[in-house]
Amino acid sequence: MLADVLAHQAARLLAQVDGERQLTCFLQLGELLQEARANATQPRGLGPQGQIDWLRAAIANADRDDYEQTPRLESDAGRVQILTLHASKGLEFPLVFLPFVALGRKRNDPDMAVYQWRGERVRQVETAARHGDEPDWVEACRLHFEDERSEDMRLLYVGLTRARDALWVWGGAVTNHAESALERLLGGPRPSEELRQALGERLRVMDAQTPDAADTTRLPPSPQPATPPAREATRKLRRDWWIHSFSQLHRQKPHGAHAVQDEAPATDERPLAAMPPAVFESVDPRFRGERFGNAVHHALEHADFARWRDHAGDTPPAMQREVLVAALQSQDYAPDHLEDGVRALTPLVAATLNTPLPEGGRLCELPPAARVPEIEFHFTLADADSAAFLQLLHAHGIARDRRDFGVWPRLSGLMNGKIDLTYVNAGRVHVLDYKSNLLPAYDEATLAEAMRASEYDLQALLYVVALHRWLRVRCGAEYDYARDFGGVRYLFCRGLERAADEDGGMRGLIAPRFDATLVAAVDVLLGGGGRA
Structure with a gap:
């Protein structure tokens, strides 16, 4: 039913900027609702209201790691995934391109050799003393490089076995090609004769060639926009502008x-x-100067004026001690100075908020x-x-x-x-x-x-x-x-x-x-x- 409705509305939807995106999302939601109905435990399925409730629950408990809930591509035109060989383990794709497997490692002398030794993983440092029968440093480095080559070959195997329909491999005499697992597998920069005979028609070897300018199947290069002339300042900047x-x-x-x-x-x-x-x-020298003045301002900014009405004494009103402590802490007073600071602040705040104003009234009454x-x-x-x-x-x-x-x-x-x-x-x-x-x-x-x-x-x-x-x-x-x-x-x-x-x-x-x-x-x- 949803497919028929969307087919009738496709022309209107596709005329919008994100019309293709909307169509894809509606179809995906329809499939999810259909699957929820099929998996329902009720004999007659969920029904319309049950499907709405299921959809609300699915939205409330969305799982970003659930592949089925990931928005699908609105067009097959963009279905190209770029993955590392590690990330492609266990996956399968119709078409696979391996553009970089011919690039070999640059093998520098290691500071630490990591290798398999008698079934265990061993880490050996050049300057460390030997504590057992592990090999010397030269042999350890050789084993380290052998382990690296073995890991490269395992990764190459992963890449070569991901394709279902066709596989493209790029290679040749490129950077460090002699150290690549591909060259060791092929027996050289190009496939050996034995490999060609074994694979027969399933293997095609093409030499590198530059694009044919007359080839209309390729997109032409994007034209480079003309560089506009440099703009010249037409107004004088004021050097005396200031805040x-x-x-x-x-x-x-x-x-x-x-x-x-x-x-x-x-x-x-x-x-x-x-x-x-x-x-x-x-x-008290602790409670004079700019630092204490800033604390006074902080206290008066955050005080509850009404609570200070007619207040007297060195003890602040209810729920105002925290305000005075925060004011002192804002100026980095030490914890053992806070009590004395509260006693110094309290009469100042009380007097300020209770003083009669020239026009009548007091601040505590505002x-x-x-x-x-x-x-x-x-x-x-x-x-x-x-x-x-x-x-x-x-x-x-x-x-x-x-x-x-x-x-x-x-x-x-x-x-x-x-x-x-x-x-x-x-x-x-x-x-x-x-x-x-x-x-x-x-x-x-x-x-x-x-x-x-x-x-x-x-x-x-x-x-x-x-x-x-x-x-x-x-x-x-x-x-x-x-x-x-x-x-x-x-x-x-x-x-x-x-x-x-x-x-x-x-x-x-x-x-x-x-x-x-x-x-x-x-x-x-x-x-x-x-x-x-």
Whole structure:
């Protein structure tokens, strides 16, 4: 029935790209189903539903080593198998070609002789001492080569006995032919007279000949396509294209050739010049500096904010100890330092997530849907004039200590960075950055000096421009910076642990503001111009 259906549909199927493949697969499935029905234990066979169930089970338990389940060739035109003589053992084929059996081994002196000796396999090394009656090294090598020749002859026998209808063997005076099993079998490069008489008409010997150009039975050689002329560059490549970042720009502050060195991670541990030694001595040296700062960031990135609500003490909340341990392990802290590290991290994370925010509320009260950690950005720098950019920054009191941008008179390429936390609170979007700097104090004046010395004001402005571009793309004409953007918050975690200022302000938090005019001007100057 299936064969009749396919015969009626063959013209339509064969008109498709994989029509021949579909026909072959349908026929193969039909044979498998027919075989399953014949092997069924039920007296009346499987029936239609039983065959469907059998097919589903066969698909679910497919066996790639089962030859019957291997997709068949859709055409006999491709039924040529290339096998090694080893792999052809036990197989039979209608036609067999042996194109390489006349090539003999190149027999080099062995480092180890392997041979049969009194019915056992023996391995003998030239420098090894003899422990029994095994032969000396010269004799061992002779036996080794004899075993190789015997194995070559056994393989040749395998190849010569695979054919059912016809066998083609190529030979002659080729590379190392004297060492080949074929020449030893034939008694020379060509069959001996005795072999010709024994095989009679079953053996045909043809001399090698070049193809006849007039022979129309051979496919003509493929025409070689004409080599096109070499293409010439028609545009000038920019050598000052770069993937910039705030860390890289900050290192260009003392400008010079070192500005183009490979970028290294920036550290949050940038002490002020007048840092009292007692400040450092009051903190365990294991838990300060860039390494511990990265652990703080890791912990705040993966913490469950709600579990830290109103938390106090050195013991983390339920299910949060693992987060702190993972943060320390991410910075390769030794196992015997983890407990101390958890005690050092816990008050910092708790203070950061419970500090009152300028717009109201706390981070621990923000639902997960209202915050996104570690947003990475790349925004376009379209050949911005660095001198004009610096002049604009100075006009707004930003990066006042900077005199240029090092070796880059123009900024081209991409600006890259990661924002520690972006969140929505009181209906507006905010940018937040965690800092673990060790400072002599965390009042507003000291924080302002730290922001200036480390150029965090420039960092904050770049983050704002990045988020400004993204919001403009996502929200379109509905987006308004003055209405939708809430500002930047820099949380200096070590200062947040301390009590509030006498005037009620919280230590350790500073919120730089950038008006819409400045953000728009920087966006345009850097090449935004309405683009993302």
